[in-house]
Amino acid sequence: MLDIQTKLNPVPFTRVRIDDPFWMERSRTNREHTIPAIYDQCERSGRLEALKLQWREGEPKPHVFWDSDVTKWIEAASYSLALHPDAELEKRVDETIDLLASGQQPDGYLNIYFTAVEPGKRWMDLKDAHELYCAGHLFEAGVAHFEATGSRKLLDVVCKYADYIAQVFGSAEGQIQGYCGHPEIELALVRLYRCTNNRSYLDLSKYFVDERGRQPNYFDSEKEARGGTPAYFEHYFSAPGRQTTHDYSQSHKPVREQEQVVGHSVRAMYLYSAMADLAEEYNDPTLMDACKNLWNHLTETQMYITGGIGSSEGNEGFTDEYDLPNDTAYCETCASIGLVFWNHRMLHATGEAKYADVLERALYNGAISGVSLSGKSFFYVNPLESHGQHHRQEWFEVSCCPANLSRLLTTLGQYIYSEGEREAAVNLYVQSTGELAVNGEQVKLRQQTNYPWEGHVAVTLELGKSSEFALKLRRPGWCSRVEVSVNGEKQPASVEKGYIVLDRVWNNGDRVELEMEMVAERIYVNPAVAADRGRVAIQRGPVVYCLEEADNGPGLDKLSLSPEAPLNVKFDASLLEGVAVIRTMAQRPIEQDWAGKLYANKRGRSENIEVSAIPYYAWDNRQPGAMLVWIRESS
Amino acid sequence: MLDIQTKLNPVPFTRVRIDDPFWMERSRTNREHTIPAIYDQCERSGRLEALKLQWREGEPKPHVFWDSDVTKWIEAASYSLALHPDAELEKRVDETIDLLASGQQPDGYLNIYFTAVEPGKRWMDLKDAHELYCAGHLFEAGVAHFEATGSRKLLDVVCKYADYIAQVFGSAEGQIQGYCGHPEIELALVRLYRCTNNRSYLDLSKYFVDERGRQPNYFDSEKEARGGTPAYFEHYFSAPGRQTTHDYSQSHKPVREQEQVVGHSVRAMYLYSAMADLAEEYNDPTLMDACKNLWNHLTETQMYITGGIGSSEGNEGFTDEYDLPNDTAYCETCASIGLVFWNHRMLHATGEAKYADVLERALYNGAISGVSLSGKSFFYVNPLESHGQHHRQEWFEVSCCPANLSRLLTTLGQYIYSEGEREAAVNLYVQSTGELAVNGEQVKLRQQTNYPWEGHVAVTLELGKSSEFALKLRRPGWCSRVEVSVNGEKQPASVEKGYIVLDRVWNNGDRVELEMEMVAERIYVNPAVAADRGRVAIQRGPVVYCLEEADNGPGLDKLSLSPEAPLNVKFDASLLEGVAVIRTMAQRPIEQDWAGKLYANKRGRSENIEVSAIPYYAWDNRQPGAMLVWIRESS
Incomplete structure (x- = not known):
């Protein structure tokens, strides 16, 4: 019997070839439409021009986080190049990197805003100016470009900047004992360390995370040093009447003492991702315990069924436990993407499939809802109910989400498989081929499936020679009944940590089949959630459904679902690039009965109608109109 | 057969003696506690001191409508004196009138703010400065004091001021062609005309009403004249994204063209009251038609079941049709009082009992909910759902509601009976004796009832001699089944315009009995009302019920009523000064089933519990806690 507790690592996307019906089209759209569209928008909005550092008073002013939009695009484009060489795109990437690099100062510093716009104010507003945040995204771009192309061109620029930052920040005399208001550099430094093996980057990441939330709070000291005038976004700082300023940036207390998710949800996800990374790198259970507490709090009290997080626009983030309003839900696309990042790390740190369940929930729902099927327009917020006022836009004043989605889609492969010393794991069911290394030998897993529309998965093993190891297939949390067979022979589906474990000698050509009902x-909700009382949602597999006005006419919230009616599923290849549609019966009030009447001592009559639900991620790809996830149930 | 279309007039409260179990106690509390408490607050807050016009820079600044708080108190106190002589109160009223009168300027002008605080700015901000509004309340106080005491002391002051205003405003050369942003003076001038028979007051009222909303809008011209700087309350001016500034004060178009209720709800009620008055006085069907259109729009789309009106705090008023949120409902106490005023006028202008239905709904629910049973604390807003954050206060910065309630209660008698040439009508079932004049003869109606707790009413007629006339008994809209008898003999209950009409020769001692089931x-709501879908309210007779945390524990909104369970009624003399309590069954989710779980594919289990509902008006008279009118219904 093998020890299945051994460390699992994600199989990088460069060793995974996706040929999945569901994801192939999205991936192509991302490559052919989204990546060029973001570049065009960066150009049109002046973000590229700004890299020349020629800004003059009177011109449109670069925003403090413009850098990050460009570097996230470099990251997405580089990863795309890794799998899909494209000379024109490569040229654009190179030119953009050259432009970026030309702005690096002799000491290594590299930031548009504090070089061209407010050159005297470097590091004076860590709380709000996104300076280290921009550095983080730059580091990630450098790592991505190196991984994708082998070129050190951007990586060297990045390392020079990172070395400079490591001098500026720290606990020694003369160093700034601060950290960024928007976490990001912490996880980027871990990536940079893993790419370069330069341990000072890892230590700097740990320094930032350890320092965060210590008393007296750095942001208070910083504000005092500035003469007490806080800049930028002061109005965003708290949910009405509840959270303090420092909750907003998760710096209200040391991270190891944090047990409840608070504040800006993207900041939270990036911070927790770094905490999970550092827990692993330093083998630090105190950080991992904090992550687990935060994860429980999030998933038990603050996560929408779509994997959307952040209930309030006021702080772009978390509010009270069970406060999950639908039409005002913020659910920033970036927050769901961050939820994918964090859960990917938690999955590998713990080997627990429940983290992949949350990753999958966010991925198939609240993350990809952020981009239109055309790949050219985007949701910044992803509410669970719309009265028709929401429509994807081509760009935003603050435009973090488009490039974030794009880099998620170019690296989708990395979420599918994991490898360990004596293990191979399938985390996501996506038709693809993964090249894993197990027992020092190459194990090629060829996955065939029509997921998420069907629950059947076949995995064929291609091995150079027979080998004994545990093949682990995630048993999704949504699935009540599963059958597994090897070479046609039914197997006992023993489940550990959420994985079906098949521990045996494997031969080349072995075929494992999984039939998930x-x-x-x-789906019902905890009665503490006021917004959804008396309502149900519809889910099939990992996909959450919604009613859309385009299919069901206006007045969605007047409908109530028949509690006992069957939910009939039919795949419609012609609709929304192919979706499984769910049809069921609902009651619609007969409005004539109420003509001129506001109140009555009789319940009004209703008529039975058939309603059609479509996957949530695909809403608002036709004419603008109302949408509803949580639907009232008839009494 | 008599013509029952003849004009009906309200029987003034001075000819009505109430000895009703329900209202006697409220009336006594008003007299013994509320009237003294308001005086004390006026004194403590500086409102009385301000009448001396000695304000100096640096002292707490009188507010533009402080005058009206004092004059409404004079009105309430005067009416109280009419029925309940009280030497001490009389002295206070006299002293206050002396103080007030001492501030009258030689030309007749009388206003604290624009005499003591901004003396140079008379009539420069009709839109927001409440100058004519304050005059209106002063006029009403003058009329009330005269009616109650026979003294012309305040009335003469008032007439001098009114005469002055009639010179200042009008369409002639040199006159101001404007009107007040807050209607009130219009109805006050009608009262002043009816009291003095000076027709110029009536004409001035008509002028203000006719002028309102004419283009170009006076408030725009006025703003321009001031150099474009609007003052006061600019932030209140519109419901988000919907209404224009002029909707707020019902001056967006000429009143006869107004078909939808908009803007500040108290302003609307006072304006519509004046319109109904003028329609009657000038026999103007165009004004009456506008009133009817507005009434239909209000009662069919914007009126809460409690007779509360005004859904939004943003404009203290109306928003969209069917927009009736419960926890954020504004429902200012004064607005429900205004609804009583307007419907009283509509009732007499049309003879239609449906107006008395609305009057009664507001009176027994959203109006008297504004004062505690102790008589000393008040609600400014009357939501239909509370999470425990609402609690009556002793006073407000803007304190229009307490004295408004107080004057409503002192004059309650005037709403009960109406008299006409050959008719006597009972509009409200309140145990009392009314002295009516019918056929030129005194008709004394002695009404015995335990309304609103029981549906039985006996009316005994005391007549000097036998007389033929129609006795009209309102058949309430809430009542499905009614029986009527005369001297023990069942009568056919022929209903016209909502009244049971008993048209016959009446003899002294005849006894009419009404048994209303x-x-x-x-109660169910029009499905267009999003806030109440899937919910029911409980009503018995005119009384709307609510669940309160004090009786049912926390988590009211987690409960759902069993659709078929009986609603058991029991009068509890010891509770809340005596109320009929309604008990029924509800389902409460079993919370343990949801421990650590946010979503599930099974409906959670529930337990059956008994819940107790109390009358809405009586809520928040025990410990602060949650309250709910519209309760979910189990599926």
Whole structure:
């Protein structure tokens, strides 16, 4: 019997070839439409021009985080190049890197805003000016470009900047004992360390995370040093009447003492991702315990069924436990993407498939809802109910989400498989081929599936020689019944940490089949959630459904679902690039009965109608109109 | 057969003696506690001191509508003196009138703010400065004091001021062609005309009403004249994204063209009251038609079940049709009082009992909910759902509601009976004796009832001699089944315009009995009202019920009523000064089933519990806690 507790590592996307019906089209759209569209928008909005550092008073002013939009695009484009060489795109990437690099100062510093716009104010507003945040995204771009192309061109620029930052920040005399208001550099430094093996980057990341939330709070000291005038976004700082300023940036207390998710949700996800990274790198259970507490709090009290997080626009983030309003839900696309990042790390730190369940929930719902099927327009917020006022836009004043989605899609492969010393794991069911290293030998897993529309998965093993190891297949949390067979022979589906474990000697050509019962279900919510009381959602497999006005006419919230009616599933290849549609019966009030009447001592009559639900991620790809996830249930 | 279309007039409260179990106690509390408490607050807050016009820079600044708080108190106190002589109160009223009168300027002008605080700015900000509004309340006080005491002391002051205003405003050369941003003077001038028979007051009222909303809008011209700087309350001016500034004060178009209720709800009620008055005085069907259109729009789309009106704090008023949120409902106490005023006028202008239905709904629910049973604390807003954050206060910065309630209660008698040439009508069922004049003869109606707790009413007629006339008994809109008898003999209950009409020769001592079936009912709402979908309210007779945390524990909104369970009524003399309590069954989710779980594919289990509902008006008279009118219904 093998020890299945051994460390699992993600298989990088460069060793995974996706040929999945669901994801192939999205991936192509991302490559052909989204990446060029973001570049065009960066150009049109002046973000590229700004890299020349020629800004003059009177011109449109670069925003403090413009750098990050460009560097996230470099990251997405570089990863795209890794799998899909494209000379024109490569040229654009190179030119953009050259432009970026030309702005690096002799000491290594590299930031548009504090070089061209407010050159005297470097590091004076860590709380709000996104300076280290921009550095983080730059570092990630450098790592991505190196991984994708082998070129050190941007990586060298990045290392020079990182070395400079490591001099500026720290606990020694003369160093700034601060950290960024928007976490990001922490996880970027871990990536940079893993890419370069330069341990000072890892230590700097740890320094930032350890320092965060210590008393007296750095941001208070910083504000005092500035003469007490806080700059930028002061109005965003708290949910009405509840959170303090420092909750907003998760710096209200030392991270190891944090047990409840608070504040800006993207900041939270990036911070927790770094905490999970450092827990692993330093083998630090105190950081991992904090992550687990925060994860429980999030998933038990503050996560929408779509994997959307952040209930309030006021702080772009978390509010009270069970406060999950639908039409005003913020659910920033970047927050769901961050939830994918964090859970990917938690999955590998713990080997627990429940983290992949949350990753999958965010991925198939609240993350990809952020981009249109055309790949050219985007949601910044992803509410669970719309009265028709929401429509994807081509760009935003603050435009973090488009490039974030794009880099998620170019690296999708990395979420599918994990490898360990004596293990191979399938985390996501995506038709693809993964090249894993197990027992020092190459194990090629060829996955065939029509997920998320069907629950059948076949995995064929291609091995140079027979080998004994544990093949682990994630048993999704949404699935009530599963059957597994090897070479046609049914196997006992022993489940550990959420994985079906098949521990045996494997031969080349062995074929494992997984049959997950995938039925459309009514989902109910904890009665503490006021917004959804008396309502149900529909989910099938990992996909959350919604009613859209385009299919069901206006007045969605007047409908109530028949509690006992069957939920009939039918795949419609012609609709929304192919979706499984769910049809069921609902009651619609007969409005004539109420003509001129506001109140009555009789319940009004209703008529039975058939309603059609579509996957949530695909809403608002037709004419603008109302949408509803949590639907009232008839009494 | 008599013509029952003849004009009906309200029987003034001075000819009505109330000895009703329900209202006697409220009336006594008003007299013994509320009237003294308001005086004390006026004194403590500086409102009385301000009448001396000695304000100096640096002292707490009188507010533009402080005058009206004092004059409304004079009105309430005067009416109280009419029925309940009280030497001490009389002295206070006299002293206050002396103080007030001492501030009258030689030309007749009388206003604290624009005499003591901004003396140079008379009539420069009609839109927001409440100058004519304050005059209106002063006029009403003068009329009330004269009616109650026979003294012309305040009335003469008032007439001098009114004469001055009639010179200042009008369409002639040199006159101001404007009107007040807050209607009030219009109805006050009608009262002043009816009291003095000076027709110029009536004409001035008509002028103000006719001028309102004419283009170009006076408030725009006025603003321009001031150099474009609007003052006061600019932030209140519109419901988000919907209404223009002029909607707020119902001056967006000429009043006869107004078909939808908009803007500040108290302003609307006072304006519509004046319109109904003028329609009657000038026999102007165009004004009456506008009133009817507005009434239909209000009652069919914007009126809460409690008779509360005004959904939004943003404009203290109306928003969209069917927009009736519960926890953020504004429902200012003064607005429900204004609804009583307007419907009283509509009732007499049309003879239609449906107006008395609305009057009664507001009176027994959203109006008297504004004062505690102790008589000493007040609600400014009357939401239909509270999470425990609402609690009556002793006073407000803007304190229009307490004295408004107080004057409503002192004059309650005037709403009960109406008299006409050959008719006597009972509009409200309140145990009392009314002295009516019918056929030129005195008709004394002695009404015995335990309304609103029981549906039985006996009316005994005391006549000097036999007389033929129609006795009209309102058949309430809430009542499905009614029986009527005369001297023990059942009568056919022929209903016209909502009244049971008993048209016959009446003899002294005749006794009419009315048996209205009064059952507790579930009330349903038009499905266009999003806030109440899937919910029911409980009503019995005119009384709307609510659940309170004090009786049912926390988490009211987690409960759902069993759709078929009986609604059991029991009078509890010891509770809340005596109320009929309604008990029924509800389902409460079993919370343990949801420990650590946010979503599930099974409906959670529930337990059956008994819940107790109390009358809405009586809520928040025990410990602060949650309250709910619209309760979910179990599916």
